[in-house]
Amino acid sequence: MPLEMLKGSLQGLKTSLPKHLQRVDLKHLRLGGDFANKYFQGAVVISYPLTRIGNGKAFFKIVLQESENSCSRTDTINTLLFGKLAEDCEKVIRQGDTMVITGFILAKSASEDGRHCCQLEIPDEAGSSIFICPKSSCTDASETIAISVAPKYTYTPLNHLKGGTIVNLYGVVKFFKPPYVSKGTDYCSVVTVVDQSDTKLVCTLFNANRDALPKIYKNGDIVRFHRIKVQEFNGQIQGITSNGFAALTFDGTVGAPVVPRTTSKLFTFTEEDKKTVEDLRIWVARNFSNSAPAADLSSIQPQMFFDLTCQLVGKAKVDGSSYLLKVWDGTKCPFPSCKVLVKEDDLEGDSVLINQLKNLTVDVIVYDNHVQLAKSLEVGNFIRMYSLHAKTQSPEDKPDVSYIQFHLHGGTVYGRGITVLPENHADVKELKALLDSLALKGYAGSESCTQEPDSYLTLGSCLEGYQQLSVxxxxxxxxxxxxxxxxxxxxxxxxxxxxxxxxxxxxxxxxxxSVKLLCPQCNSLQEVPDVTELDVLLQASTTHPSPDLQNIPFCESVVWNIENQGKRYVAVHFVTRYELLQELEDSLIMIEGGTVTEILKLSKKFKGIIPVRSIEDNLVLLDLSIPFFWQGNIQYYGCQRCSHPKAVASLHALAAQQNALWEPTTIAGALGIVLLQxxxxxxxxxxxxxxxxxxxxxxxxxxxxxxxxxxxxxxxxxxxxxxxxxxxxxxxxxxxxxxxxxxxxxxxxxxxxxxxxxxxxxxxxxxxxxx
Structure with a gap:
């Protein structure tokens, strides 16, 4: 990693940056954004000591402030450097220096410290560059330090993987599931890869952006994964995404152009990488059996499951759990197929073209979890459907006649799903050539391909209730x-x-x-107290604090004398982190002697509130018939049967954790409470x-x-x-x-x-x- 000394001012440095780079400010730093052609500039306001993480790699954390004249924490962002880059920067960076960073990775901030919700990460292998202008030379011509990261990657064979490591690897796709919505909010893709060691690795990949997952189109594709986390589960090694995960995908066919498929504009690909891909292609051709049952419509057989590459010419909603796709691939299905009737106004697509192609298109019914993607497809897209089912059905009035129905069933078993293929894909180019030749010949609308009228069913038992709306x-x-x-x-x-x-x-x-409280452990149900009942319970359970405050080690405490209510006091204990108070919206407080109305007012300003009472020299939780945690307008209860409440002092250890969040599940765990849902x-x-x-x-x-x-x-x-x-x-x-x-x-x-x-x-x- 070379260090180069550049003469000149900060302005001179910025003019020497590549012309395609544009500055990005804090307000435009959002997860999922493309920052390949961006740079960030900030002044160093805090630098922490160089440390080593679990695998021995150097780790250096600094805080950058975007505006010199700002004193707000929201104008600062945590910046993490790793490896040799961290070691080199730690030697030269001083408070007040100005930094220009390119090729950074943006990740969700691991700290609840009131700074930007994201953090900048600069691995020493990411092809990044860091330019440092010392504070004394930001106004007069002096020297600027440029730290350029020379990308050099090491790839681990699959038979050398160990749990608890983050590695780079190459592999051949043996099985995959196209991206689908997981049970959370992210998209998920499952990919099984192998390499020349004949070792198999199952990778589960997540990303909030569907297009950021690897663009895999068939078994036999070659993938390159950077920074994939390897872990052991039930005795098996598996891979999952980690911060900074990146992927390239290549066609695994010998002789095909070595062009990576990726959504990132910033990646490295050397001659050595090219040789690795070509060597894997040769290995695939000699040893790899691609079991994908690809077929065209002219070669399908009843009851078979197959992959179909085709063009979408029309689409329409059928009901709440199914969707219609009209597709063709230039060949003719040898069996009569079911047609689904929909309202003309509901059918998207060129009605003239759909009519011309009526003898070459087939109706595919897409179910359940695939419906959302089917809706998003554009007429004219070239798509590949995986594990499509050519199912046979006989109408009740013609038991001796069979018709083919095309179903893309719900779920993701056997890799079932849909992928949109780019127009430069080899299979799309081949398909377009065939479709174009048919159009030139006028074959699509000719009488030569007209099928007998009774080859089509409009409504009937073969539609399996498609027309019966499901909500x-x-x-x-x-x-x-x-x-x-x-x-x-x-x-x-x-x-x-x-x-x-x-x-x-x-x-x-x-x-x-209908809203109840459920314990996930004992499955008991209980009613949710209304506000009046809750106020009575709160007043019966709480104690009125003394004006003499207790000394709580991890809190800053105050006592309020409530006006016009005699000698009623309310004590508020502000939980500190690193002996520092947080911004109001990030603060956790504990309250003694408050009413429901007072707690609800405070909950609009603070991250969360825990009602407590004093017993001798300690603060303890109230009875669990009362919410142990208040956040906004929502109260969180604990199961009185399954919980084993701990002392409030247990929060001290949580407050000392850098990545801990003041969230109901986290606080419940620290206090020994089983959270009711x-x-x-x-x-x-x-x-x-x-x-x-x-x-x-x-x-x-x-x-x-x-x-x-x-x-x-x-x-x-x-x-x-x-x-x-x-x-x-x-x-x-x-x-x-x-x-x-x-x-x-x-x-x-x-x-x-x-x-x-x-x-x-x-x-x-x-x-x-x-x-």
Whole structure:
């Protein structure tokens, strides 16, 4: 890593930067942004001692201030340097120096210190550059230090991986799942890679931006992963994304151009990297069996699962859990296929072209978790659908005739999903050439490919209820077949089912009464106290503090004398970090003697509030019938049966942790409390024509996509819930006209004293977005 001394002022340095680089300021630093062509400039206000992290790599932390005249912490950002770069910078950086940084990585800040919510990270291998202008030379011509990171990567063979390390690696894709929405908020992609050592590594990759995940299009592609974390789970080595994770993907075909696929404009690729890719291609050709069942429409067989590369010519909504894609690949399906009728106004695409291609297109029904991506596709896109099912079905009135239906079932098993292919992809170029030749010949609309009218079905049993609207979406287990209610009622327990039925009635009718508190350990339910009841409980449990404050080691405390209320005092203890007070919005406080009204006022200004009382020389939590933590308008309760409350002094250790957050789960863990969850508890009476059953919904926010904790304090959310329930079960509606619910039901026994009671519960089901 060379150190070069450059003469000149800071202004002269900035004019010498590459022309494509533009300065980015703090307010535009946002996660997911592209900063490949940006640089950040700031003055060093704090520098910490050089330290070593777990693997022995050097670590150097500084704080940069964007504006020289600002004294606000929000104008500063934590900056982390690693490796040799950290060692070199620590020798030359002094307080007041100005830094210009290029090629940085932006990550979520690990510190709750009132500074910028993100942090700059500069690994010593990222192709970054740091220019340092000493404080004394920012105004007069002097010397500026330029630290340039020469990228040099070491790649670890898969058979040498060890848990607890962060490595760079090359591999060949043996199996993958296209990016899909995880159970959190991020997108997820699962990739299994192998290399010449014949070792397999399963990698689970997450990112808030779908396009930032590796662009893998088929098994046999070659990937390069930088900074992937290796961990051991259940005796198996696996890879997961870490801060700074980056990926390149290459076509694994021998002779194809060695062009990396990536969303980043900043990456290194040397002749040595090129040779590695070409060597892997040769190994793939000799040893790797690509099992992907790729096929075109002319070669499909009934009941087969296959990958289809095609062009989208039309799309339309079918119902809440399915979507129609009209596609073609220039070849003709040899079997009569089902056509799905939709309203003309609902069908997106060129109606003239769709009519011309009617004998070459097939209708693909996309289910459940794939619907959102299907909606986002643009007509004209070239797409690849993985694990598409060519299913056969016979109509009731023609049992001797079979038709093909094309389904992309829900779930991600067998890599099921959809990917949009770029127009420069080799398979797309080949497909476009074929489609263009058909268009030139006028083949698409010719009589030569006209199929017999009875080869198409409009409506009927083969559509599996596509036209019967469902107002729900299944989030898992989409491979389950629909089971009738009558069969469920006569089946053994416990079991899980998929049912399609109508909602005849629901309880409670007053929807705010459906919100309860659930213990995740003992599964007990309890009512949420109203404000009046809570105030009575609070006054009965609290103590009135003395004007003489206790000495709390990790707090700064004050006592307020409440005016016009005699000698009533309220004590507030501000929890400090590193013996420093935090900004109001980041502060945790403990309060003695406060009322519900007073606590709610304070909760609008502080990060969180913990009600406490004094016992001798200690502060302790109140009875757990009262919320142990208040944040905004939401109160958090602990289970009185499962919790083992610790002394409030336990928060001292949490306050000393650099990365600790003042959040309900973190505080509950420190205080030995099992956190109760706000959940909706409702009883649905479901009817599918074969029978009725009562199924319970116990859900925190997944079903309605509205947090149960917000319902009690938000009229807007209450109105939304009421509107949804009126759509599911409108009053005065003919039962036959009710919408259908596609949902999962599980049966189980619940002990009621000495007896067991049969119950049914809804799970892994959510309301469709447009309900």
């Amino acid at each position: 729900t979406v299944l989030t898992d287990h989409q491979h389950f077949d629909v089971t009738t209610v009558n069969t469920i009622l006569n089946s053994r327990v416990p079991q899980q089912y998929r049912v399609r039925a109508k909602l005849r009635k629901f309880e409670p009718k007053k929807l705010h009464q 706000y959940v909706f508890v409702m009883k649905f009476t479901l009817d599918d024509g074969t029978g009725t059953l009562d199924a319970y919904l116990v859900d925190s926010e997944k079903f309605f996509q509205i947090p149960a904790s917000e319902i009690l304090t938000s009229n807007i959310f209450q109105d939304n819930i009421e509107r949804i329930m009126n759509k599911l079960c409108p009053t005065g509606t003919n039962p036959d006209d009710l919408p259908s619910l596609d949902c999962f039901i599980k049966s189980y026994y619940v002990k009621d004293g000495t007896e067991e009671q049969l119950s049914y519960q809804i799970f892994d089901t959510m309301i469709a977005e447009d309900v």
